[in-house]
Amino acid sequence: MSSETLDLSQMTVEDLFRAKKERRKRLASLPFEQKIAIVKKLQTVSAAMKGEKPIFESFLKSYPDFASEPIEEWDVVEDWYGKRALDPPPHPFDKRPDIIARTASGKRIGIELKSWVNRDQITEARKQERIQENILKAIGDQPQNATQHIGFVWLSAKEVRFDARDAAHFREQIFALIEQVDSNWSQKPGWDQNLAEDVGDFAALPILEKYLNSARFHPASRNRFNIRWIRFPSPGGAYSPNEMLETLSNSLVAHRGDERYKDLHKHVGLDEVYLLVHYDFKAFAYNTPFDAPNFGFKQAADFASKVLSGDGGYFDRIFLFHFLWGKEEAYRIF
């Protein structure tokens, strides 16, 4: 274990993936019987959290006044018509939206549930992870940071498959570049020596040119890492909630304009249609966290509200809901 103090502000996506990888390895080494016991537990948790019913139930507890008046009755769409012996509308509107509710004043409200899960992020992150891993593998064991002026180096990789035959040259050229930047550092004006230096021109270093967009050299005067000091930051810089917020932003914009919900009022006979975006176990388990120091779910909701900027598209109201046991929080964002 490293003797360096854990600095959350410097935590990168790379660190998160490394932690996940180590956890996977540890779990994979468990005895088969123990693994199967975990599978059974996962089945139980998943069954309890599966489906729209528990999500909406929990949302209702967190935000009972979401319709600005009490809810008299509600059901998931499959049960709504059956339990009340009502004729469902023609397909596909017999399955939309996920929840149908009736308020105290008799208003019929439909609520569509969407998860704040970033499937693209998972795929993209895996791809990036692989590219970064291969580059770090090419660099190999990093020696102690013996530079005079460089605290650590952040690399930005091109989306290029790494050819293992380039590994030795890559290592050679990256250390040559570090040495060159370090030796030139003291020749920079004093004020400039405390700023990070970006190098993006690798014309003299063709292997770096092939795989890197740029390298950022952070001054040792600000922060110095002695181990794992050549690394990859998250795309947003130091670990930040940006990626998940971008997902939220993209999904909100996509959902509000989703043609499937156009005229849903008319087809299903609803007075209002709401969208409920929930952050659930899957998002928690498979995506980078949305929160950071001084940035929580409330801030994410404020951000979402700004993204919508008063335009709910085909929805009359939009809510953001934190559906993790013990952490339930809900906000109206439109």
Next chain:
Amino acid sequence: MEKVIQVLNRMQADGVIEKYAIGGGIAAIYYLEPYETDDIDIFILPVIFGQAGLVSLEPIYTYLKKLGYDAVKEGVVIEDWLVQFVPVFNPLQEEAVEQAQGVPFGEEHTSLFSAEHLTAELLRSGRPQDYARVLALVESEKMDMPAFRDIISRHGLQERWKEFVIRFDLEEYE
């Protein structure tokens, strides 16, 4: 799951099936970290054909019904597990059952696809979740890569592997 294995071993002893091996998600969990999966895929030999010439699971279902296990839409529920019986339908699966490895589980022993056969079968199957498992299995370093390459070469999967390697940037495993 021990009860399921007991039932499978009893079926084998009673001659209802000649050979079986666990494939799919549960076999992957043997090599990888545990993840959620709902069913147990049991690949069986020999394949039994009914009167109409179609593959029949009737003898298996009849036998299990006598033991009190009813067939549902997708398989048979045995002690909380949905067990799906898959008659082997290609030479790769047949070989995977024939060469399955014995694994202890509690007081019982069962048969599992080897990591190499499992990976080849998942590669053949080719659904996104299968590819995710292939990637995890390759990265787990629990595979005998020459043996795996031999399997995919004998079962015509080299092209698919090549595509997979390129898609997931796995050059070092080529």
